Amino acid sequence: MPVLTRGVIGSVLVLVGGLIVSVLPPSTPVLSIDLLASMRDSELGRMIGLAVVMVGMGTLGAAWLSLCRHVAHEPEDPDGESVRLVRLAAIVWSAPLLIAPPLFSRDGWSYAAQGMMTALGKSPYDFGPGVLTGPIIEAVDPRWLATGTPYGPLPLALGDIASHVTTHPWGLVIAHRLIALIGLALLAWAVPQLATWTGMNPALATAIVVASPLMLANGVGGLHNDLLMVGLMAAALVLGGQRHWVYGALLGGAAAAIKLPGGMVCVGVALASLPVGISMLGRLRRFAAVGAVAVGFLVALGLAWRLGLGWLEALAVPGTVNTPLSMPTVIGGFLDDVAGWLGLGLRQSFMLDKTRSVATLLSLVYVVWVALRWRTGSHASALKAVTSIVGVTLLCSPVVHIWYFLWLMPFVAPLRLSRLGTRSLIAVSLILGLLAPLDSSWHDAYEAIIIGTLIVAWLVAALLLTEKSRTRLEKIADADWVLAR
Numbered sequence: 001m002p003v004l005t006r007g008v009i010g011s012v013l014v015l016v017g018g019l020i021v022s023v024l025p026p027s028t029p030v031l032s033i034d035l036l037a038s039m040r041d042s043e044l045g046r047m048i049g050l051a052v053v054m055v056g057m058g059t060l061g062a063a064w065l066s067l068c069r070h071v072a073h074e075p076e077d078p079d080g081e082s083v084r085l086v087r088l089a090a091i092v093w094s095a096p097l098l099i100a101p102p103l104f105s106r107d108g109w110s111y112a113a114q115g116m117m118t119a120l121g122k123s124p125y126d127f128g129p130g131v132l133t134g135p136i137i138e139a140v141d142p143r144w145l146a147t148g149t150p151y152g153p154l155p156l157a158l159g160d161i162a163s164h165v166t167t168h169p170w171g172l173v174i175a176h177r178l179i180a181l182i183g184l185a186l187l188a189w190a191v192p193q194l195a196t197w198t199g200m201n202p203a204l205a206t207a208i209v210v211a212s213p214l215m216l217a218n219g220v221g222g223l224h225n226d227l228l229m230v231g232l233m234a235a236a237l238v239l240g241g242q243r244h245w246v247y248g249a250l251l252g253g254a255a256a257a258i259k260l261p262g263g264m265v266c267v268g269v270a271l272a273s274l275p276v277g278i279s280m281l282g283r284l285r286r287f288a289a290v291g292a293v294a295v296g297f298l299v300a301l302g303l304a305w306r307l308g309l310g311w312l313e314a315l316a317v318p319g320t321v322n323t324p325l326s327m328p329t330v331i332g333g334f335l336d337d338v339a340g341w342l343g344l345g346l347r348q349s350f351m352l353d354k355t356r357s358v359a360t361l362l363s364l365v366y367v368v369w370v371a372l373r374w375r376t377g378s379h380a381s382a383l384k385a386v387t388s389i390v391g392v393t394l395l396c397s398p399v400v401h402i403w404y405f406l407w408l409m410p411f412v413a414p415l416r417l418s419r420l421g422t423r424s425l426i427a428v429s430l431i432l433g434l435l436a437p438l439d440s441s442w443h444d445a446y447e448a449i450i451i452g453t454l455i456v457a458w459l460v461a462a463l464l465l466t467e468k469s470r471t472r473l474e475k476i477a478d479a480d481w482v483l484a485r
Contacts, residue, residue: 007063011096013056020049022101025138053437061213061430071203078192082203087188090210094220103221104436109139112172114149115159124149125310135169152311153302154257155225177223183231190234194414197379208413213433218403226406229258233265234410240269241379253294257301266290267371268386276377325400328359359396366392387411402432
C-alpha cells in the first residue's frame with residue numbers, strides 16, 4: 001500500500017539523518033566511514049543531517065495523516081481489518097528505527113550504562129555511570145555521569161538481563177529499543193479496547209497513538225522508558241475494566257517500577273473494577289487492595305534485584321533541569337525574576353522551588369479527590385478519570401519534556417472528542433513529532449536548531465494549513481464524529 005511505503009521511506013530518512021546528528025560513542029566502528037565522520041564534524045554537515053531528519057519526519061507525518069483519513073471512514077471492532085492495518089503501519093514504520101542510535105536525546109546511552117552497572121553489582125541508585133570505563137559511557141550525557149538514576153527497578157532489571165546477552169553499547173541500545181517496543185505492542189492491544197468503552201473508532205484511536213510522529217520520534221526513535229510505562233498503564237486499565245483488577249494492579253505496579261507517575265493508573269483500575277453505587281468503605285477497601293498489590297510488586301522487584309528503594313532518593317534528579325514546557329517552572333522562574341526586580345532579597349530559585357512544591361501538592365490532592373469522588377461502575381468514566389489525572393500531573397509537573405506527552409495520548413485518543421478536539425489532537429501529535437529533532441541536547445548546534453525550527457514551521461504549513469490539508473483533516477474528524485454518534 002503506498003501509504004505504508006511512504007512511511008518506511010520517512011523512517012529510513014530519519015535513520016540516515018540520525019546517524020549524522022545523534023551523539024555516538026567516539027569508538028563506534030560506524031565513524032570510520034569518512035563521509036559520515038566529516039559531516040558530523042562540520043556545522044554544515046549537521047545542518048544537512050537535520051534537514052534529512054526533518055524531511056523524513058515530514059514524510060512520516062504525511063503518511064500518517066493519510067492513514068488516519070483512511071481508517072476514519074471504516075469503523076470496526078477492536079480486531080478488525082483497519083486496526084490490523086494500523087498495527088502493520090506501526091511495525092513497518094518502526095522497523096528502520098530499530099537499529100538507529102538513540103535519537104533526539106542521549107537517554108538511551110544512559111539506559112545501556114545503567115543496565116551494565118546493575119549487571120556488575122553497582123547500584124545505579126548509589127553511583128553514576130561514571131564509575132564505569134570504556135565505550136559504554138562515551139556517549140552518556142556528561143551531566144549525568146556522576147548522578148544516580150531516578151528510574152524504578154524494572155528498566156534496570158531488564159537492562160541487567162540485556163547486559164548478559166551483549167556488552168556492546170549499540171547492541172544494548174537496540175535491546176532497550178526492543179524493550180520499548182513491548183510498550184508499543186501493549187498499546188496496540190489496549191487502545192482499541194479502550195476506544196470501545198466510549199464508542200470511538202478503534203482504528204483511528206490506535207493510529208493516533210501507535211503510529212503518530214510523536215510516537216515514532218520520541219517513543220521508538222528516542223526509546224524513552226516512558227513508552228513501556230504507558231503501555232503497561234493502558235493494559236492495566238483494560239484489565240481493570242475486565243474485572244481482573246489484581247492483574248491490572250500488578251501492571252500498574254510495573255508501570256510505577258519504571259517511573260513513579262505510572263502508578264497513577266491504579267486509580268482507574270480500581271474505579272473500572274468497582275460496581276455502581278459502591279459504598280465509601282467498599283471503595284476504600286478496593287483502593288487499599290489495588291495499592292497493596294502494586295506497591296508489593298514494586299518493592300519485591302527492587303529487593304529481588306538487590307536494588308531496594310534507592311530510587312526514591314533520586315526522584316529529584318530530573319528537577320535539576322529547568323524545562324520550558326513545565327508550567328510550574330515557567331511561573332516560578334517568572335516570580336523569581338519579579339522578586340529580583342523588586343529587590344526582595346530572596347535566595348536564588350526560592351519562588352521556583354515553592355511553586356513546584358505547591359503544584360506537586362495540588363496534583364496529589366487532585367488524585368485523592370478523583371479516587372474518593374469519581375463515579376464508579378463505568379468504563380468510560382474510569383478512562384476519563386485516568387485522562388484527567390495524567391493531564392493534571394503534566395500540568396503540575398516540575399519537569400516536562402516533549403516525550404512526556406506520550407503519557408496522555410493513549411487515554412485521550414480513545415475518548416469521543418468533538419470535531420475540534422479530534423483535529424487538535426492530530427495537530428498536536430504531528431507538531432510534537434516534528435519538534436522532537438530540535439532537542440538541544442544534541443551537539444549544542446544552536447544554529448541548526450534555529451534552521452530546524454523554520455523547517456518545522458514550513459512543514460506544518462504544508463501539512464496542515466493549506467486548503468487541501470485542512471479539508472483532509474476535517475474529513476478525519478468529521479468521519480469519526482459521525483461514526484461515534
